[in-house]
Amino acid sequence: MPELPEVETIKNTLKRFVIDKTITDVSVFWPKIIKRPDDIEQFKQLLTNQTILDIHRNGKFLLFELDDTVIVSHLRMEGKYSVHPSGEPVKKHTHVIFKFSDGEELHYNDVRKFGTMHVFNKGDELNHKPLNQLGPDPFDETFTVDYFYQKLKKTDRVIKSVLLDQTVVAGLGNIYVDETLFKAKIHPLRKANKLKKSEVKAIWEAAIATLKEAVAQGGTTIRSYVNSQGDMGMFQQELFVYGQENEPCKECGKPITKIKIGGRGTHVCVSCQKMK
Incomplete structure (x- = not known):
C-alpha cells in the first residue's frame, strides 16, 4: 500500500x-x-x-x-x-x-x-x-511529542498497532512503522503506555526523519508501487528491517526476524530492539 x-x-x-x-x-x-x-x-x-x-x-x-x-x-x-x-x-x-x-x-x-x-x-x-x-499528519505542527505521548499513555496496545492507527497519526504504514521502530530501538511488541517519554520522543523523531528521507528518495518500491509517471522510488535501498527477513542487521549483524502483530508481517532485530 x-x-x-x-x-x-x-x-x-x-x-x-x-x-x-x-x-x-x-x-x-x-x-x-x-x-x-x-x-x-x-x-x-x-x-x-x-x-x-x-x-x-x-x-x-x-x-x-x-x-x-x-x-x-x-x-x-x-x-x-x-x-x-x-x-x-x-x-x-x-x-x-x-x-x-x-x-x-x-x-x-x-x-x-x-x-x-x-x-x-x-x-x-x-x-x-x-x-x-484522521489524526495529525507527521509533518503537521500539531504532531508534537506531547500530543504523541498523551495518546500513547491512554492505550495498552502494542506500539506497532498504535503507529498503524490512522486516528493517532496519519500516513504511517507497515514499511515505515517497522523502519521507525528499528531506528528508535523500540521492540514493536512494547506496550504503548509503558514507554518512557524519552522513548516516545525517539519514536517521534525517527518517524519524521524516516518519512522525510523516504520522500527525498521518491518513496519505496515494494512489489508494484511506482509513482504517477511510472518511476520507481529508491528508498528500498535504505531499508534496515522491512523485507530483510533472515538478512544480517546492518548495525549488529544478527539476522532480522519476521513476526506477526495484529495480522501484519513485522520485521525486527531482536538484538537492537530488545523487549524491556
Whole structure:
C-alpha cells in the first residue's frame, strides 16, 4: 500500500502535469470506487467544467482541489494515476478517466479495485468521513511529542498497532512503522503506555526523519508501487528491517526476524530492539 512518502511523491508528480487543467468529461468503469456521491451521474456533474487548482495530501489521501469541489482519493493497495494523450489505448485495470480540455486525460488504474473517491463541496471535506477520522499528519505542527505521548499513555496496545492507527497519526504504514521502530530501538511488541517519554520522543523523531528521507528518495518500491509517471522510488535501498527477513542487521549483524502483530508481517532485530 502506498504510504505517506509514496502519496507525497505522487502528489508532487501529478502537480507538474494536471494543475490548471479543466475537466470536460469523466468516465467511470467501476462504480464501486465512487463512494460520494453514490450516484455516478452526480459525481460526473460535480466535476465537469471544474479546473484543478491544486493537489494536497492528508495522511495517505490525495486531495484534488477544484473550483468548487474537492476529490478525496485513497489509493489503497495498488491505485495509480497517470496522464495520457486522448485516444491512447486504455489499460485493462483503468477504472476512472478524467478528460481535460487540452486533449489529455488523467487515468486511475487499480488492479485490486480497493481504491476510493469522495467528492465534497470545497471546505466541507474535513468535516466528513474519511478525513474527519484522521489524526495529525507527521509533518503537521500539531504532531508534537506531547500530543504523541498523551495518546500513547491512554492505550495498552502494542506500539506497532498504535503507529498503524490512522486516528493517532496519519500516513504511517507497515514499511515505515517497522523502519521507525528499528531506528528508535523500540521492540514493536512494547506496550504503548509503558514507554518512557524519552522513548516516545525517539519514536517521534525517527518517524519524521524516516518519512522525510523516504520522500527525498521518491518513496519505496515494494512489489508494484511506482509513482504517477511510472518511476520507481529508491528508498528500498535504505531499508534496515522491512523485507530483510533472515538478512544480517546492518548495525549488529544478527539476522532480522519476521513476526506477526495484529495480522501484519513485522520485521525486527531482536538484538537492537530488545523487549524491556
